[in-house]
Amino acid sequence: QVQLVESGGGSVQAGGSLRLSCAASGDKDSRSTIGWFRQAPGKEREGVATIYTDRGTTYYAESVRGRFTISQDIAANTVYLQMHSLKPEDTAMYYCAAKRWFRLVQSPSTYDYWGQGTQVTVSS
Numbered sequence: 001q002v003q004l005v006e007s008g009g010g011s012v013q014a015g016g017s018l019r020l021s022c023a024a025s026g027d028k029d030s031r032s033t034i035g036w037f038r039q040a041p042g043k044e045r046e047g048v049a050t051i052y053t054d055r056g057t058t059y060y061a062e063s064v065r066g067r068f069t070i071s072q073d074i075a076a077n078t079v080y081l082q083m084h085s086l087k088p089e090d091t092a093m094y095y096c097a098a099k100r101w102f103r104l105v106q107s108p109s110t111y112d113y114w115g116q117g118t119q120v121t122v123s124s
Contacts, residue, residue: 002026002098002113009094009118012086020081020118022096030112031098034079035105036070038092038120047106048094051079059105064090086122093117 008020024031035050049070050059058070069082079096095118097111104110 004115006118011121040092050105052102
């Protein structure tokens with residue numbers, strides 16, 4: 001079993017920054033891959049960024065590349081999503097999710113564990 005707890009969401013103006021945290025616990029192998037997803041009202045859940053914690057390999061969706069950075073603190077079992085140059089279209093509920101293998105990282109259905117989410121609201 002794996003537990004994931006997100007934090008760090010909030011409301012910012014366009015151009016601002018936020019850092020989200022995903023604190024993970026439980027079976028380490030089952031959470032080797034940690035992904036950040038977001039879902040806006042009426043839209044499908046989309047992958048934002050993913051990290052393979054064993055090697056530090058990362059993946060970013062085109063919409064956030066160059067603005068968002070995913071990183072990890074191994075000792076703290078925490079994965080971060082640093083978000084800069086936020087836009088109103090980044091407004092969504094953000095979730096972290098975990099699975100073992102770094103494959104099909106943008107597909108929500110391939111993840112086994114999910115956190116409860118944290119809301120990010122960007123105003124223009």
